[in-house]
Amino acid sequence: MASTAPFRPRARPAHTQGSTHCAYTPDGSKLVTVGSNNTIRLYKTGFDGEPINIDDCQEQNVSVAASDEFFVVGSEDGTLSLYSIPNAAFDSFLLRTSLPIRDVALSSDSKWCAVASDELTVKVVRTDDNSKLRHLRAHNKPTKHLAFDTKGETVSLACTDGIIYVYDLTGDGTDDPELIRRIDGVIGTLDTDSEISTAIAWHPDGRAFAVPTPTRDIQVISKNDWEKQRIFSNGHIGEITALAWSPNGAMLASAGKDKKILVWDTKTQTVISRHDFSNVMDIAWHPTDNLVSFTNSDGEVYIYPDFVPEQHTALLKLSKQPAPFIHDPLLEISTNVRRPEANGFKPMVSRPRRDSVGSYDSLMDGPLPEDEDFVVDDDGAGYVVNSNGKRLHDGVDVFGEPVSKRRNVEIEYHEAFQPGSTPWRGNRKYLCLNLIGFVWTVDQDGHNTVTVEFYDREFHRDFHFTDTFLYDKACLTENGVLFSCPPSGDTPATIFYRPHESWTHRIDWKTQLPKGEAVLAMSLSDSFVTVTTTANYVRVYTLFGMPYKVYRPKSSPMVTCASWRNYVMTIGNGPAGGDGQTKLLYTIENIKRDEICQNEDTVALPPGASLKSVFFSDCGVRAFQIHPSSCVLLVWNTPKI
Known part of the structure; x- marks a missing residue:
């Protein structure tokens, strides 16, 4: 019996030869691609027919970022354009720069858009009111890549001088953000139009980001101290051109000049699968499915179902995974986390089981939805739910007097520490x-x-x-x-x-x-x-x-x-x-x-x-x-x- 060749998705000619990029909407329903021609394409997830074309756009589009309702596109002519997804049409110009735009990024709430160009100043503009504009001025070289962290508290710039600059965005929005950190010795010096990437990819847990290095490795940097953590090494033999985390952070995909796309296991920093594709410029994971899309400098788009091999698909089903720290602070304090039962009584209604005490997921995911309105009927006052789904004596006690809802108070214990010591800083x-x-x-x-x-x-x-x-x-x-x-x-x-x-x-x-x-x-x-x-x-x-x-x-x-x-x-x-x-x-x-x-x-x-x-x-x-x-x-x- 002849062996079956591994599945390889077909190349979809989407744009003319040149810079080509893609982004999924957060709900995963659409894939947006932009390129050198004056056409933007909207691919509907799960539909294999022709995409929707938006022809009323600029040429030489070099970057795209998407929300569920709109997406923004940066062009080499210096225009930042906003497009409506429901209408599949141009909406408005957000701003214009005097030099070519190189990268754009949306904050987690999609209210702010950061724009990197060949100008020395990076601009951050409100997507619903472009009169609200903030400037990042403390760096002195053009910015090639930029990214908001997952909470929108900082924006990080990868500049052509080989330094990462981190700005604080937690102010009231009226003043220009303050530079809080310079991270040197990680990325290399590059021209803004180079195909080699120094893109900053934030891990989904929000505690660290990954960035390519001149040694063809991928370095993880922690947010709490901006120190080097684990490194993904010995993978590519060519310069890295793109990288992206899986939605739960369990895997990292990277592409290089060696004509390879590698999939890494985050926990072990080892390569678990390799794919042969050349000239890849951008990678986008689908938010929920085993589906990855990527673009190349030939103007082609690949939509790759079942991208993660079957033997590793269990990694996609995991809950949000921790960033690869050398010494994870969450694991170091796990012995101090205690969650006693309220008042020493066992709850009288059934509740889904939480992860084990002190586990990463229990710390990161927060309270369960039903915890927000959970009341224990431990004194017979009639707060429980009857068979009709209504509370008995809602809002009153046994005497008919108004009462406030009773909530479980979670005890906060002081963490143990060793006097005279410091936390881990890298290794x-x-x-x-x-x-x-x-x-x-x-x-x-x-x-x-x-x-x-x-x-x-x-x-x-x-x-x-x-x-x-x-x-x-x-x-x-x-x-x-x-x-x-x-x-x-x-x-x-x-x-x-x-x-x-x-x-x-x-x-x-x-x-x-x-x-x-x-x-x-x-x-x-x-x-x-x-x-x-x-x-x-x-x-x-x-x-x-x-x-x-x-x-x-x-x-x-x-x-x-x-x-x-x-x-x-x-x-x-x-x-x-x-x-x-x-x-x-x-x-x-x-x-x-x-x-x-x-x-x-x-x-x-x-x-x-x-x-x-x-x-x-x-x-x-x-x-x-x-x-x-x-x-x-x-x-x-x-x-x-």
Whole structure:
């Protein structure tokens, strides 16, 4: 039996040879294509006949962006045109530039359109009122590509000088946006009319974007710190000309001068399928179907059903996937997410099951639709739904008095943190910074490299080592350094103490926590090692690794701890207020004398503020650092200490 050749869609001659681009409407019902001739084509999804032509348009159209009701087109003659989709006709000119337009982008709500041209200034215009215009002026080179983030809070420009410029759009719309970031060393320098792409493609989860690099790789940049994250490498052997994320972010499609379209798995950054197509200039995923369309410089359009191979179609059925971070902040705080049942009662009506506690989808998708009006009839007051679909005694209590709807208040717990450490910035992280020195680690994909440096190098010698345990927390004193790593698979969490070099024999020690228990925070003093865990235990060890004390504090979940000599201060979540936010309570104890100095006192946080660090001074004065609303350092004297 003869083998069946793989399916290959037919090329649809749509425009004359030259720049050709496409875009799907957000509802997926239409595909818009523009090109060098004075015709725009509207393809109806699922219909294989001839498209609708719009002939009343400019020539040399180089960019298109679409909403459900209209689309905008930028032309080399400097005009930005708006077209009606229901009428399939020209509507109006939004603005005109003195030099050729190179790229256009619509905000997520389609109210603003950003326009890049060979001018130095980028313009952002209202699509419903072109008298409202904002200018981006802080960059000093023409812009080749631009993109709004998924929330419309920023607009990013890829300029010909090889720098990405990020502007803040969160103002009231009357002033020009402010430049908040320059990202250098990622994209290359290009001419505005080059077919090589430096397009900025935002991941659907809104936390990162991908951009082609001069090394023919695709680099992911995070929004929270604008640092490099995972990279899609070893795929193309020619310069990249187009890229686009799948609607759920589980895959990335890219095209290159090597006459290939590659489909990447976002989670592993590996190529899962290859397609042979040359001169591809633009790629568009259908919002819901296994359907991808792309255009080439020959003026042709390809509409490719079943683009993702059958063995990988399960990726398209996944919910929204996370952007490929080296260290995902959502996963790092997952142990702090708790969703208790309201009032300790089980709901009396059936509800669809949520994703597991702390999962990415449960954090990103928000409340379920039925949660917005969910009432528990736990006191028999008649709020439940009867067989006719109506509420009993709606709006009144058992006495006939008006009552407000009762809602479940979700408890907001303060996240655990390690004092003196920083979040991951790309593949680097400070595990500890204090007046003795600092400890930092570099993720090397499979192992870490840990470096310990001291300010007084005459007293202590710097050192570094290869870390196969992947330590994520550390404490540093004049006597030694303490590390801990999270559990991984069947390997439990491990604590490692290493005294500094001295003339005496150095004794390192390691100990493991019970299976399933992880370290939330730890501290190191001249006398003891203190560890707070996810099981809400405080575990105290001597500097020789002997367990000294284990207890469970009343305030939980635990947040952090600090120590000085024989004293340990632990902080945990206390009772919740009416707004659902917990109070932070701290306890100071003399471990050696088994004496409580202060018990369950409140940390005086202003409304909306969070605790970022806690520590003792060298004479035993305790301090709390607050962030971000007030940037206050609270200091208490401790007479008993």
